[in-house]
Amino acid sequence: MVRYDLALIGFGGVNRALAELISQRGDRLAEELGFTLRVVAITDLRAGSLVDTDGIDLAPLLAAEPGELDFSGLTGGNADPRSEWVIREVPADIVVEATFTNPTDGEPALSHVRWALEAGKHVCTTNKGPVALAGRxxxxxxxxxxxxxxxxxxxxxxxxxxxxxxxxxxxLEITGVQGIMNGTSNYILGRLEEGIELPAAIAEAQELGYAEADPTADIEGHDVQLKVLILANEILGADLRRADVCCEGISSVTPQEVQDAVTKGLHWKLVGSATLRADGTVDARVALLALPAHHPLAGISGPLNAVTFHTDLLGSVTVSGPGAGRMETAYALLSDIIAIHQGRHADDDTAPLYPVLQETHRG
Amino acid sequence: MVRYDLALIGFGGVNRALAELISQRGDRLAEELGFTLRVVAITDLRAGSLVDTDGIDLAPLLAAEPGELDFSGLTGGNADPRSEWVIREVPADIVVEATFTNPTDGEPALSHVRWALEAGKHVCTTNKGPVALAGRxxxxxxxxxxxxxxxxxxxxxxxxxxxxxxxxxxxLEITGVQGIMNGTSNYILGRLEEGIELPAAIAEAQELGYAEADPTADIEGHDVQLKVLILANEILGADLRRADVCCEGISSVTPQEVQDAVTKGLHWKLVGSATLRADGTVDARVALLALPAHHPLAGISGPLNAVTFHTDLLGSVTVSGPGAGRMETAYALLSDIIAIHQGRHADDDTAPLYPVLQETHRG
Structure with missing residues (x-):
């Protein structure tokens, strides 16, 4: 069975959750998916770096409290994350990038991804920054x-x-994409509907773990802006930059406005959208919209997120589910690794794998 | 470029729509998808059969009124559908089955599918019957x-x-599947909420083209029952028969009941579900449920359909979109043909297509 050696860049909640998955259900996944996973390197800003090309024993790392991890005392460990060296030099098949992103320049995640690709290693990442700012x-x-x-x-x-x-x-031709892509602002708008004032609603979202200590990116729409940029560029084939995506947030909304809308059957939502214009260009924006109750996104409440695809032949199709979460995001990485294993991207012109049945009937 | 020769079994709305797609945007699809499509045979209960192994000219067939099609006067045509002979003997790569299904034994679609597979031809079908009753x-x-x-x-x-x-x-482990899978009954329940009586709501649904002339299968839940059977067997790995799926319909519901529920914040929905029990067996049923407003299926109204997957790591993910429609269903066939082209099924243990980067690091 094929095995992939992973280098985990960042060992916060998400990559720890992936390590848990590998450690606790690696055998079951191997049986289902046809490959095994082994971690050969971990780098982390706080814990340092750890390399073992024979495979790192994950159990003791997962047993330690996250804040207490220190790789410097371990064999193959170092107090310095040495991320560039690890990404470029340690033999690994897949670099799993889950650090943080500066929304202005996508760093340090962008460099991590670039180094890995330059070194000929597959990459999966949960970071918006590199994809939004340098995806193409x-x-x-x-x-x-x-x-x-x-x-x-x-x-x-x-x-x-x-x-x-x-x-x-x-x-299909996808003519537009529209979504509720930030659970924090969506939760807060729901609480405003119930008459809670903005500061109290923000505090609640922080207590529930939805909002960051600094909720600016959620509240001002910048988090959604990067996601819209990704949808516009990756799905609609645009080549937009961040400044091309008009952005508004929810900081100026009052409970009164939101409640007035409800009496008219409307629900305020922070909607990110990218729409193909007639001339082939793409309009992308983050806007507060009052949606009628029957709109597919109107019922998406609390931390639930959703994206609607508008298509030519199939009408509108919506996918909704969690927009965040430690294990939910780690699963995204697993699904990326599965995609790498399958080695197949939608735009590949891949040869059929079935036996050719009637060669004479093909052009 | 690879070309697939198709035999269209049934030439009602759905396969006609597929023929339109091939005829009108075949070139564009070929560019995107990497294959071309050609129709070499059509059978239809009313129109008869038409065979041309050099490719049937679709334009005149599509120009004719559906009810007026008669293949018997055409070269390669016959008044007899000759479906078994066409499916078994005419050289085609893919048999595209879109006739009708008897919900009791799945015929004639079931035989069509079996003949094609026995003849070594790929099959795609929009028919519930063969999949629900003999999928395994x-x-x-x-x-x-x-x-x-x-x-x-x-x-x-x-x-x-x-x-x-x-x-x-x-x-992921999918632990349950739950859906609103019949637009007619869903539309009618919505109208009952608005105070319309059942017979009037049924008549409306028929006028709008949602409901069949005989709406029994929609109203009594039998249509959903077959879909639940498919979800249980195909997604949860069960081996259930139709009688194992408890079924209720909406025929006994009154507007009063539905409206009373709304005053309590509840919406009556006809929900099909399949749930993994602790012992590994699957509970499958069609039931009228009063869903609270925040339930992911509560907001699915009118002809919109939706299915929610409950999973272990990712929580609940819902896909919603059209549940019926001529072109929407023809697109399902196109997506099946794409899947056949890719030759890849989720449970395949396929070898990775990427070059092996570091052979020495693999077990």
């Missing part, structure tokens, strides 16, 4: 090397959005 | 021959339900 260049790099670059987790964690468009809607 | 046997037959048997359109027309489960949720 990275895709070209991966195609040139004949390797996989997968990032399902960049939009709606493990809920299959990008892969639904690329794989299951082939042959 | 047909799948075994297809696997033995190394050919494709695809039936995305059997559940929710072209909305990707079966393929979402099989391809995009790999590695």
């Amino acid at each position: 260049a990275l895709r070209v790099l991966a195609e040139q090397r004949g390797i996989g670059f997968e990032f399902e987790g960049a939009v709606l964690s493990g809920t299959p959005v990008l892969r639904t468009a690329q794989r299951l809607l082939a042959g | 046997a047909l799948r075994v037959l297809a696997e033995q021959r190394g050919i494709g048997f695809e039936f995305e359109g059997a559940v929710l027309s072209g909305t990707p339900v079966l393929r979402t489960a099989q391809r995009l949720l790999a590695g």
